[in-house]
Amino acid sequence: MKTIDVEKARKETRGVDKVTHLNNAGSSLMPIPVADALYGYLQTEEMQGGYETAASEAAALDNFYTASAKLLNCSSSEIAYIENATRAWDMAFYSFNFKPGDKILTSIAEYGSNLIAMIQQANRFGAEIIFVPDDEHGQLDVAALENLIDDRVKLIAISHIPTGGGLVNPAAAVGKLANAAGIPYLLDSCQGVGQLHLDVQEIGCDILSGTGRKFLRGPRGTGLLYVRQSLVEQLEPIMLDQHAAQLTSATSYTIRDDAKRFENWEQYFAGKAALGVAIDYALDWGLDAIQARIYELAADLRSKLSAIDGVTVTDEGTERCGLVTFYCQQVEATAIKSAMSAANINVSVSSGSGSFVSFEKRGLDSLVRASVHYYNTTAEIDQLIDVLKQQLK
Ligand SMILES: Cc1ncc(COP(=O)(O)O)c(C=O)c1O
Missing domain, CATH: 3.90.1150.10 (Aspartate Aminotransferase, domain 1)
Incomplete structure (x- = not known):
């Protein structure tokens, strides 16, 4: 190493x-290479125009996807660029169609914004939120999780590292159980990206959200979402625009088949190019x-x-x-x-x-x-x- x-x-x-x-x-x-990439991109926008810069900097923008895929060990088509970790998480979470009696299993350490979204959807659709107890070390109790799994569990959504402490939840052990039961697994690794060695295949998560400005050392207002290809096709985002979908007639549309279906058309382009540099910089270390x-x-x-x-x-x-x-x-x-x-x-x-x-x-x-x-x-x-x-x- x-x-x-x-x-x-x-x-x-x-x-x-x-x-x-x-x-x-x-x-x-x-770090300097990231800050300079950000300032440089903004200066080019100032001098050339935003759309023209997006065209001339296409390779730097596309590098965000390649670098993220390398970081997480997935395909670049499984990556979406989203303005922060919360919205990234939301775009995936709100795509699930919960029904009365469905269960969402989550962690005691769950991030507040995630929990607010869960409560909102549980109230709307009659789903139930169940907190998996912690073990004697204060981390998610994997055996307790196993006992809670039944055919009403529609989603396992946990925070990898909470915002208020040094805990690292046993994400890969959760992944084993989720995969064995065929339950989608959403991991908030906002504090994990850039801090931990992360491999979505090893962890076994189907969805992972992260942010740019924390341990990745990217700019504020940037984030990313990973969604496993097999799930991308099953999740229709709650909001669509003409980047995520295309009109096929006056009354119909088709949704794109990669993770960009979770993105907005208009984005913080300078941030995207700089986040790509930040991820490469982390990979270099x-x-x-x-x-x-x-x-x-x-x-x-x-x-x-x-x-x-x-x-x-x-x-x-x-x-x-x-x-x-x-x-x-x-x-x-x-x-x-x-x-x-x-x-x-x-x-x-x-x-x-x-x-x-x-x-x-x-x-x-x-x-x-x-x-x-x-x-x-x-x-x-x-x-x-x-x-x-x-x-x-
Ligand atoms: C565990 C966790 N999840 C999600 C978030 C939200 O990230 P963002 O502010 O990029 O939406 C944070 C931010 O502190 C966090 O610590």
């Missing part, structure tokens, strides 16, 4: 000279190397946090990734974020809807979330620890 040349990674990231960025689960710092470096930094941060009196680290699961969450009895999470910000360190606060079910079950309110990427350093982690210790004095 390759290792990350951290010095090179930092040289290629202008933002590291300005800030200690530990909010990669919010949005990462773009190697996803195994990226994952290993992130896990190592996060483990270091967790152990240093745990050693501080009054700090509780809240990450769950047997496998823990680059999202590190904690709280302090004496100081509110928002006050910690402000102190970090004053010291030029970016972290975020996890609260509210994003992890609602999980936080409610665990009696959590709001947590500080520090999320590392491969370009972060041990010195930056120590900086965070020093500021926190100062604040808790």
Whole structure:
């Protein structure tokens, strides 16, 4: 396995000279090749016109599909470009025709927006949402999932990594069960793309949603959707336009037969070209190397946090990734974020809807979330620890 040349990674990231960025689960710092591709594309649009640029940059735009297919180990015709992970997930989810009595199995860690969509559709169609319990490690209990499977289950939809913690749910074990039972499997891997080695064949998911701006280090307003070809043909998107479908008469249309049926005609083209560059950039580092470096930094941060009196680290699961969450009895999470910000360190606060079910079950309110990427350093982690210790004095 390759290792990350951290010095090179930092040289290629202008933002590291300005800030200690530990909010990669919010949005990462773009590396120079990605930022320059974005600015360059926009400048060409400014000088040539948007449609003309789309024509002259056709190869860079098409590269988004080729790079995504390589990233996930699928065909480029199974990839759609969508403006964020939520909409990508929605475009697939809302295409399912639920009937009264149908069941949707989901995770306790489910992302709030996904759950809102599930509740909306369950209310509309009389379907039932069932939360698969967690095991003693706080991750989805695979044996419990197996026991819940019956012929009323129409969809298994889980979050791979929740927004509010370091947990990595056992996605591939879920895939084995879903595939054996012939149940469609929708994986929200918004926090997984760019952070983990992901292979949709190994995982066995039929649908996967991801975002551009987080661990892939792409621009904001970009995302992707993978849909297995056999399912593409069965899912009619809830909304269609003349990119997704074509009129065949005044009263009929045909839908295209690839995953682009889930896309809009009008898109953030500059973002698409730049996201393609970001994916290639991640592939060049190697996803195994990226994952290993992130896990190592996060483990270091967790152990240093745990050693501080009054700090509780809240990450769950047997496998823990680059999202590190904690709280302090004496100081509110928002006050910690402000102190970090004053010291030029970016972290975020996890609260509210994003992890609602999980936080409610665990009696959590709001947590500080520090999320590392491969370009972060041990010195930056120590900086965070020093500021926190100062604040808790
Ligand atoms: C687990 C998870 N799913 C989905 C999303 C939504 O992603 P986006 O903001 O790109 O729609 C997030 C964002 O934080 C997330 O953490």
